Amino acid sequence: MINQEEKKIALETAEKLKSRYEQPKAALMPLLYEVQARDGYISPEAENEVAELLGISPTEVHESVTFYPLLFEKPVGKYHIQFCHNISCSLLGAEPLIDLLQKELGVGQGEVTEDGLFSYQRAECLGCCADAPVMLINEELFGRLNEETVRRIIEQIRAGKKPDNYTPLTETNEIEDPVLSFNFRVPNASNLKIAEARGAYKAMRTVLSEFEPEKIIETIKSAGLRGMGGAGFPAGLKWSFVPKDPSLTKYLCVNCDESEPGTFKDREIMRRDPHRLIEASVITAKAFGASRAYVYIRREFYEEKKIFEKALKEAYEAGFLGENILDSGVSVDIYTHPGAGAYICGEETGLINSIEGKKGWPRIKPPFPAVVGLFNKPTVVNNVETLSNIPYIINNGVEAYRKRGTEKSPGTKLFGVSGHVKRPGIYELPMGFSLRELIYGICGGITEGRALKAVIPGGSSVPVLKADEIDVDLDFDSLEAVGTYLGSGGVIVMDDSVSMPWVLEVLARFYAHESCGQCTPCREGVVWMYEILHRMNSGRGRKGDLELLLDLANNVEGQTICPLGAAAAWPVQAMLKKFPDEFKRLCR
Ligand SMILES: Cc1cc2nc3c(=O)[nH]c(=O)nc-3n(C[C@H](O)[C@H](O)[C@H](O)COP(=O)(O)O)c2cc1C
Known part of the structure; x- marks a missing residue:
């Protein structure tokens, strides 16, 4: 039973959350997380409470609670462990570590230890594949795990100590004139002062004062910027489908669901350069007349969400977001919206339904989101990496952007490499870079002197390449020509020991x-x-x-x-x- 004080807090929280959305039901997910944080799980009573606060039926709440894996229907331990058992982690020994963890805790998947201290669940990809094997304990990520570190972390928690940190910063490369990784190696670049000193918000200022919406769209179209969420759809063209009627409310949804196994690029942008994404979102919003953007962040990106929200706060304080930004007449609000462990919510219409407080079921298309999207209003869904190219294009021009890459896949891209390579990491490279050179040059070749057996070049869904098929360029067309896809740019490398x-x-x-x-x-x-x-x-x-x-x-x-x-x-x-x-x- 919750007391009067808790009731009052829940009511205030619900009102605050509801004000972010056109429909109250959309506040469901963030409100359920508040309740889960308060009670430890979501009980049937809590479902009724939330239903009442949002003015929806308890069945609607229950539908979401049962759909999303990270909404807990029963109590979990004080330390809830999610251990990744997907491909990049399994290639590096996740399974024996999960066995060990189970033995150490003395419980099975989904169970809670007798003292209530621990519970664990197997997790699908946690989006940190270069640091495999990884686990999340509550909100903290532990990477590059082995038997010794798993044992020690559990021991430290049992002894009431803060466990040592085992998450190295994902490896990156240096590239001349970077587009996306410009701030990746700069300490504290998520801080507005540091980001601004390095040119953040310059492109936004230019666009707000000098560009009409049509000019933004034409610039991005001429640059040939393609969607980096997997499908490669031209960004400017997508924006041009949005009806021009100024009386219509329009939305931008930024897709940071990033759940395709082997993919961890958007995570790095959120962590290391959040202001680039905020700036790009304002530019995009102006291009097609959106006044609100929702950044849908997968739940497992706890730290990234915190960093991004801090950056949002700074941007509001600096007048880069909100009403009449820099006296330009353009107003844009940006909110984050949490996911709950369902990969399907990365699909753009699943994402829209998820923001609306429903289970993430994809919608039949047409109508396309550009016409009927979030809350049935014209909506553009773009990937984090896609948008993060925009400030460079505005600042440096189309020609500079097109100088690299190929005619049909211009510019650069972030490639996340995981599995059996010596230097897994996140690397910005020109589109059309050789897959062989990525594996044997940048990533230092295969570990333990073994031979390469196979590569999945674009996230877990794309067709595999054999070792003798890696003389191919990493761009949309070249990979399609050999029967696979660029996808999300998550390159999973497997040696000859793998079945x-x-x-x-x-x-x-x-x-x-x-x-x-x-x-x-x-x-x-x-x-x-x-x-x-x-x-x-x-x-x-x-x-x-x-x-x-x-x-x-x-x-x-x-x-x-x-x-x-x-x-x-x-x-x-x-x-x-x-x-x-x-x-x-x-x-x-
Ligand atoms: C099952 C499924 C999962 C997807 N997951 C993501 C994702 O995590 N992030 C993403 O940007 N796009 C994802 N997509 C692609 C989106 O539907 C959409 O094409 C993309 O967000 C559009 O942005 P872009 O044009 O900038 O690439 C997914 C698609 C499917 C079918």
């Missing part, structure tokens, strides 16, 4: 877990793909399994509202084609 059926099982487990359940082919088919792979890898493969697996993949691809089904099917199709013998051996 491909095992890799595929790990990936299929992810998609089975993340299927939102809306479309039957995906809900059923993706789970079956995982079940078959699990059976094969457990020594129970059957004759005909490969044909069945391929048939399932072919019948999921293209049969769903959003491309998650395809994203689950592509790895299966490619692995079976490229490594058939390894799979055949398991089916007798």
